[in-house]
Amino acid sequence: MLRQRVKNLFNILLHVSMYMVLVGISLLYAMSALLDIKLDLIAYLIVILSAFGGYNLNRIVEVEKDVIDHSERAYFFMKYKKHLTVLTITSIILAFLLTCLKGRVELIIIVSLPLIFVILYTIHWIPKSITRYRRLKDIIIIKNVTPAVGWATGTVLMPIFYVSGSITPSVVLAFLFVFLRIFIGSIVHDAKDVKGDRIHKVETLCVVLGLKKTKLFLIGMNSIMVILFLFITFIGLLPALMYILLIGSSLYVYAYLYFLDKPDINLRFLSNIAAPTECVILAPLAFVGKNLV
Helix, strand or coil: CCCHHHHHHHHHHHHHHHHHHHHHHHHHHHHHHHHCCCCCHHHHHHHHHHHHHHHHHHHHCCCHHHHHCCCHHHHHHHHHHHHHHHHHHHHHHHHHHHHHCCCCCCHHHHHHHHHHHHHHHHCCCCCCCCCCCHHHCCCCCHHHHHHHHHHHHHHHHHHHHHHHCCCCCCHHHHHHHHHHHHHHHHHHHHHHHHHHHHHHCCHHHHHHHCCHHHHHHHHHHHHHHHHHHHHHHCCCCCCCCCHHHHHHHHHHHHHHHHHCCCCCCCCCHHHHHHHHHHHHHHHHHHHHCCCCC
């Protein structure tokens, strides 16, 4: 009985994107450690509220499509749609108000960008007369680039503008690191939706290439990322902490990519838990690394 209640609670937390909130907290902590930035609780609350509001806005809009690939989550959102809508809008407003407390126009713009990306990603805003693609989520590769840019903006640029606003080469490289980590995870996240995406004619790398070729593509990308950031750190453009963040997260990525095309793998677990965890582990890696380097 207790085990079932714990399982139900865990599923609810997944449904309302609390694991993605954890991703935001972990990325923010790791990048602030890498760039030697000291943040207060308000900065973390901005990321928490933005992540919660942004992801749940997407799930509220996508509820009908989710019936195919995520029936349990879809029915949960249908049942509690009114309450979740209020929570989502409230979270977005609170994130905006907390940002305004700092009184910096550039910070308000930076925090607003990920939320704008969510809207452009989710809502059908492109006229039918222009293209068959109605939103960014419908466009192959762009659907993965969009959340990657959003997360990099929210967890690298946001803390920079929160404390100073000084863009250095280290900031640009940290932005690229988060972008590539999220980009890889976003493509893996599409693996669980192949059936629904084919029905709705949504083009993703997993649909177009198939899981085996997508796996090879991502292994190649992860390998290039390792070589690139090892060199960048070696020549001193990033602090030594990057060695730990890079090697730890890259080994983990190789491990879960191994299972991507296995016939007996649970793609929902791989996409919803395993892939985002590549960012979650950055926080403990950063915590340990700060005391070693």
